[in-house]
Amino acid sequence: MSEKLEEVGERGLIERIRERFKEKVPFLEAGAGADDCAVVDFDALKGACLTEVKGKKAGKGKAREACKMLVTTDMLLKSSHFPEGITPFQMGWSVVAVNLSDIAAMGARPLLLTVAIGLPEGTEISFFDEILRGISACCEKYQTVVVGGDIVKSAEMTFSGTCIGFATHPLRRKGAKVGDFVCVTGTLGDAALGMKVVRGEIKLRDALASYAKRALFQPEPRVREGLLIASSGYATAMIDISDGLAISLAELAAQNGVGFEIWEESVPVSEALKACEISKSERRELVFHFGGDYELLFTADASILEDNKTLEMLKSEAKVSIIGRVVPKERGIYVKDKSGKKEQIAERGYQHF
Amino acid sequence: MSEKLEEVGERGLIERIRERFKEKVPFLEAGAGADDCAVVDFDALKGACLTEVKGKKAGKGKAREACKMLVTTDMLLKSSHFPEGITPFQMGWSVVAVNLSDIAAMGARPLLLTVAIGLPEGTEISFFDEILRGISACCEKYQTVVVGGDIVKSAEMTFSGTCIGFATHPLRRKGAKVGDFVCVTGTLGDAALGMKVVRGEIKLRDALASYAKRALFQPEPRVREGLLIASSGYATAMIDISDGLAISLAELAAQNGVGFEIWEESVPVSEALKACEISKSERRELVFHFGGDYELLFTADASILEDNKTLEMLKSEAKVSIIGRVVPKERGIYVKDKSGKKEQIAERGYQHF
Numbered sequence: 001m002s003e004k005l006e007e008v009g010e011r012g013l014i015e016r017i018r019e020r021f022k023e024k025v026p027f028l029e030a031g032a033g034a035d036d037c038a039v040v041d042f043d044a045l046k047g048a049c050l051t052e053v054k055g056k057k058a059g060k061g062k063a064r065e066a067c068k069m070l071v072t073t074d075m076l077l078k079s080s081h082f083p084e085g086i087t088p089f090q091m092g093w094s095v096v097a098v099n100l101s102d103i104a105a106m107g108a109r110p111l112l113l114t115v116a117i118g119l120p121e122g123t124e125i126s127f128f129d130e131i132l133r134g135i136s137a138c139c140e141k142y143q144t145v146v147v148g149g150d151i152v153k154s155a156e157m158t159f160s161g162t163c164i165g166f167a168t169h170p171l172r173r174k175g176a177k178v179g180d181f182v183c184v185t186g187t188l189g190d191a192a193l194g195m196k197v198v199r200g201e202i203k204l205r206d207a208l209a210s211y212a213k214r215a216l217f218q219p220e221p222r223v224r225e226g227l228l229i230a231s232s233g234y235a236t237a238m239i240d241i242s243d244g245l246a247i248s249l250a251e252l253a254a255q256n257g258v259g260f261e262i263w264e265e266s267v268p269v270s271e272a273l274k275a276c277e278i279s280k281s282e283r284r285e286l287v288f289h290f291g292g293d294y295e296l297l298f299t300a301d302a303s304i305l306e307d308n309k310t311l312e313m314l315k316s317e318a319k320v321s322i323i324g325r326v327v328p329k330e331r332g333i334y335v336k337d338k339s340g341k342k343e344q345i346a347e348r349g350y351q352h353f
Numbered sequence: 354m355s356e357k358l359e360e361v362g363e364r365g366l367i368e369r370i371r372e373r374f375k376e377k378v379p380f381l382e383a384g385a386g387a388d389d390c391a392v393v394d395f396d397a398l399k400g401a402c403l404t405e406v407k408g409k410k411a412g413k414g415k416a417r418e419a420c421k422m423l424v425t426t427d428m429l430l431k432s433s434h435f436p437e438g439i440t441p442f443q444m445g446w447s448v449v450a451v452n453l454s455d456i457a458a459m460g461a462r463p464l465l466l467t468v469a470i471g472l473p474e475g476t477e478i479s480f481f482d483e484i485l486r487g488i489s490a491c492c493e494k495y496q497t498v499v500v501g502g503d504i505v506k507s508a509e510m511t512f513s514g515t516c517i518g519f520a521t522h523p524l525r526r527k528g529a530k531v532g533d534f535v536c537v538t539g540t541l542g543d544a545a546l547g548m549k550v551v552r553g554e555i556k557l558r559d560a561l562a563s564y565a566k567r568a569l570f571q572p573e574p575r576v577r578e579g580l581l582i583a584s585s586g587y588a589t590a591m592i593d594i595s596d597g598l599a600i601s602l603a604e605l606a607a608q609n610g611v612g613f614e615i616w617e618e619s620v621p622v623s624e625a626l627k628a629c630e631i632s633k634s635e636r637r638e639l640v641f642h643f644g645g646d647y648e649l650l651f652t653a654d655a656s657i658l659e660d661n662k663t664l665e666m667l668k669s670e671a672k673v674s675i676i677g678r679v680v681p682k683e684r685g686i687y688v689k690d691k692s693g694k695k696e697q698i699a700e701r702g703y704q705h706f
Binding site: 029030035036037038039040041042043045046067068069070071072073074075076077079080081102103105106108112114115116117118147148149150152153154155156158160162163164165166170172173174239240 | 382383388389390391392393394395396398399420421422423424425426427428429430432433434455456458459461465467468469470471500501502503505506507508509511513515516517518519523525526527592593
């Protein structure tokens with residue numbers, strides 16, 4: 001029989017957190033659980049941040065010396081955010097991934113994270129440890145340090161993360177202009193497909209089913225991709241598409257006073273999605289509206305076409321696809337297929353309220 | 354009839370957050386809700402931080418130029434953290450106050466805050482607005498800027514805050530040594546008394562009842578006090594006592610390998626608590642174990658007695674009382690009354706699991 005949380009007690013749980021996240025990084029004077037707050041050496045941090053970014057190629061000479069700090073927070077609840085069948089490891093992974101994705105969406109580098117966790121009484125310690133292992137794994141992969149945490153009793157499993165990142169030239173949502181290309185990283189609709197597979201609504205052969213389920217349960221934040229896109233010097237605006245491509249396009253349209261033409265056949269989809277026998281409208285639903293894909297959507301100055309080297313680098317290293325063009329606001333947001341037929345894209349996706 | 358959250362929708366709610374926290378501070382390039390993350394100018398921030406602290410008198414020449422960043426997170430749930438009868442304004446206030454208290458406990462200055470809120474479907478917009486007003490009021494009082502937020506649907510009301518603060522010389526929990534004085538700010542047991550009043554277990558005249566209820570429902574983080582204590586140069590270790598004096602003493606004892614002698618009659622209590630006809634043991638329960646007092650507990654080098662000016666300043670400006678002495682570990686943690694009778698203090702207080 002596994003121990004329950006209340007048998008270990010709050011201080012025992014915090015000790016477990018402290019043990020797992022006992023990091024040795026030069027800028028961290030006191031880590032998670034060591035004191036009332038984590039203590040970070042501001043100057044060492046800045047040094048770390050600048051070194052990191054200077055190591056990258058800064059395209060088009062746009063890199064600035066000034067260092068910006070980025071802060072974001074996201075709360076996940078079992079009932080509204082986690083699909084049936086997710087493991088505690090994947091829950092821990094996800095709370096990190098969604099926060100890192102917001103940092104990635106500004107072309108920044110995540111560095112510090114806090115996580116507060118609410119768990120029901122009676123939760124087994126092994127379950128809690130798996131959550132911590134998931135948090136740890138995602139943080140390690142993306143070189144982020146857990147510097148604080150809290151653990152409380154909650155009828156519903158609740159995860160709240162806050163991430164602090166740094167950038168020399170953060171990419172904002174505002175900046176897109178008519179004539180820019182519209183680009184995305186990775187493939188779209190995989191998380192939606194994963195949900196259909198889990199629900200038994202779509203059958204796929206094992207490898208493809210695993211791929212889709214992983215996209216749903218254990219999303220990868222596009223940190224490296226975001227940094228590459230930002231440092232290319234061509235991106236004019238960026239956002240993540242976790243609430244769905246349609247919602248994110250609408251957000252960029254509103255912020256920039258523009259419209260979008262999306263080329264349907266250019267929207268990248270995975271082998272798994274290609275293997276599905278589904279209608280065009282169903283596919284559009286998965287790709288544009290379902291959400292859960294932690295890819296990046298950005299606009300790029302049209303001059304990128306003349307810089308083949310950078311474009312090829314972005315395609316190969318950041319899996320970037322050009323999927324459309326920024327158009328005047330009056331034309332709205334629409335998808336155009338190869339026959340030239342246009343259809344407006346409804347602003348519909350994942351909304352929490 | 355007031356509108357419900359779902360009638361306004363997530364984006365409408367975020368717009369409300371953005372409106373309320375649209376701050377104009379020189380170091381904030383993008384505030385809450387403006388983009389994927391808040392964008393903070395690192396150099397301007399450091400400038401703000403250093404200017405602020407330099408403006409204070411740094412006692413004993415201990416001030417260092419280096420600036421440290423502090424990070425803390427705390428999650429509050431209605432069922433386990435909020436007493437019956439708390440208003441939505443006070444809920445918002447509290448999530449800020451508990452996070453600021455952790456920053457204060459290191460003698461640091463809070464600067465940035467993120468808040469994630471989970472609310473049940475059907476919550477009225479006026480209730481949500483009151484929460485935001487409470488967050489805003491506490492932040493304004495303590496000059497902290499809300500830079501990020503999230504709003505999700507949750508069966509249970511859930512609040513998660515993360516605060517970023519700065520200090521030139523943060524005060525850790527470790528540092529106390531035998532012979533140091535034990536000191537606290539303010540008066541102890543007021544939150545516990547407030548709970549007794551709310552439950553109808555203790556009757557007090559109106560003004561005192563209001564005082565006690567306010568201590569419970571709307572605690573004040575001791576930010577200014579923490580800064581004064583840290584900059585005095587005499588404090589050797591500090592912690593907040595929100596989980597109760599007994600737990601906090603035990604924590605300091607464990608961190609420093611020491612014991613504590615607490616002088617019962619020196620422990621400061623309010624007029625309200627003095628007015629209660631309760632037994633000595635009941636009073637001890639309220640003062641040592643109940644928790645909910647967001648006061649600071651610190652140890653001070655004994656040489657502070659020779660610096661009357663600083664001691665008087667701390668007493669008058671930070672409401673500091675000397676309540677005991679750090680003793681060798683073997684003597685444990687005990688309270689001594691004026692007759693000289695000693696009694697061990699049990700390590701018992703507020704624990705979340």
